Amino acid sequence: MKAADLIINPSTTFKEKPDPKGLVFGTVFSDNMLFIEWSVDSGWEKPQIKPLENLSVHPAISAFHYAVEPRGLTEAKLLHMLWLNEYTLFEGMKAYRGVDGKIRLFRPSLNMDRMLRSAIRATLPGFDKEELLECIRKLVEVEKEWVPYSTSASLYIRPTLIGTEPSLGVKKPSRALLYVILSPVGPYFATGTFNPISLWADPKYVRAWKGGTGDCKLGGNYGSSIYAQREAMELGCQQVLWLYGEDHQITEVGTMNLFLHWRNEDGEEELATPPLDGIILPGVTRQSILDLAHKWGEFKVSERYITMSDLIAALKDRRVKEMFGAGTACVVCPISTILYMGEHLHIPTMENGPQIASRFLKQLTDIQYGREDSEWTVMVS
Structure with a gap:
């Protein structure tokens, strides 16, 4: 070629x-x-x-x-x-x-x-x-x-x-x-460019599994998710929060990578996202957010496992600041609610600004639309 x-x-x-x-x-x-x-x-x-x-x-x-x-x-x-x-x-x-x-x-x-x-x-x-x-x-x-x-x-x-x-x-x-x-x-979502979305988390469906093709952008990964997405919408949620394993690890949200900004178990301010272990798609926006966060150097940046138990405990202790999805289609999308085991978990993303999510969105779109010069862009004309 x-x-x-x-x-x-x-x-x-x-x-x-x-x-x-x-x-x-x-x-x-x-x-x-x-x-x-x-x-x-x-x-x-x-x-x-x-x-x-x-x-x-x-x-x-x-x-x-x-x-x-x-x-x-x-x-x-x-x-x-x-x-x-x-x-x-x-x-x-x-x-x-x-x-x-x-x-x-x-x-x-x-x-x-x-x-x-x-x-x-x-x-x-x-x-x-x-x-x-x-x-x-x-x-x-x-x-x-x-x-x-x-x-x-x-x-x-x-x-x-x-x-x-x-x-x-x-x-x-x-x-x-x-x-x-x-x-x-x-905007990808009908709710607009930066309006929060609600998620449905149920372990009976999985997006990907170890040894599979979850880290590749293959069509079958998406076709097989449609049934769960329909059920999520029937329950009043806009996207699926995909869980994995007996401990209900958080993996991805719909077709997006996921980020959690919180005070972790050790009391550190941290931006965390699930690791690329074979079931996570290595998103371009995901990598860009990690790169920006490392460049800022203002808080801990981790690629680590997060379970629903970890999230629930952090919500009870008021340690969660923001939760958002990231992808090419939506760029950055705040999360406000998760329906899990029949309970609606409120995520205080919007109450917290959302300072981090909106900051990532602004810098990424500033680069994309030429308001900020960057080696990340390739000129067409």
């Missing part, structure tokens, strides 16, 4: 750009896409930027089988639903239009690192990370008018890699397709 071989044949018809204030996550797509095919015999074909179109594939391709199998699938739905399967992996990153009018990507090399790790775990073909990133940068450059003229919206970038071998055998695919689609997005 070489960015120098990129063939650009963009669309000659253009859709109307949506109002940034009314965007619903992942429902509107730009005019063009990046499309790269691979086979075991020929390797990667020349990358193409071409008009966004439906995919035409054999119904036996490996991406359709052995994980979530959507019934009644039509070609028109295919492009939006492939990410639900085990022979599919994807990334989530964004392009931001800065206050200076320039377009930036935020730490995209970390996304490429994670995507390659996911590809290896899924037995899908590897790729040159720098070359793919340059192809993505070119796609965003072609579609620059799709990057919202707003500092509360952005252009979501979805690189996807699927196995396309037309065989029902459970084996390493001999054919694959890598494509990238773009979608202008606003």
Whole structure:
């Protein structure tokens, strides 16, 4: 795969750009896409930027089988639903239009690192990370008018890699397709950019397990979470707080990494997040928050296990300051309530400012939108 071989044949018809204030996550797509095919015999074909179109594939391709199998699938739905399967992996990153009018990507090399790790775990073909990133940068450059003229919206970038071998055998695919689609997005949650959310914590469902694929961004990890998410919403909660093990370790919140700002058992002010032990997705925003916190040097920063018993004890002792999720889609999202074992646990995030969560949000978005210079950004135009 070489960015120098990129063939650009963009669309000659253009859709109307949506109002940034009314965007619903992942429902509107730009005019063009990046499309790269691979086979075991020929390797990667020349990358193409071409008009966004439906995919035409054999119904036996490996991406359709052995994980979530959507019934009644039509070609028109295919492009939006492939990410639900085990022979599919994807990334989530964004392009931001800065206050200076320039377009930036935020730490995209970390996304490429994670995507390659996911590809290896899924037995899908590897790729040159720098070359793919340059192809993505070119796609965003072609579609620059799709990057919202707003500092509360952005252009979501979805690189996807699927196995396309037309065989029902459970084996390493001999054919694959890598494509990238773009979608202008606003706040991920309907409640807004920085409104607190409620969580449902129940040990009967797990997101990932030791030796599994929880540390990779594979489609099957997400498709299998939908049932629990629906139950959470039926109970009046917006997201699932995923627990693990007999001691009910806190792992992730919905599709986000989780942070707890508290006074720990030793009386220290601490920002804690679960460790990358194979069941936690190594989020780009997670790493950025850890990096910022270490740079500030104002409190202890830990990657450690936290159980529901630890949290309940800290709440009773009034040691909890803030709890929040972090991810590309939402950036930082405060948590206000957890429904656990039939009891609503109040998390005093909003009563405490929330000073830390809002500070992380401000600095991250200042970097993303060009209000603060940083080596974390890559310029598109």
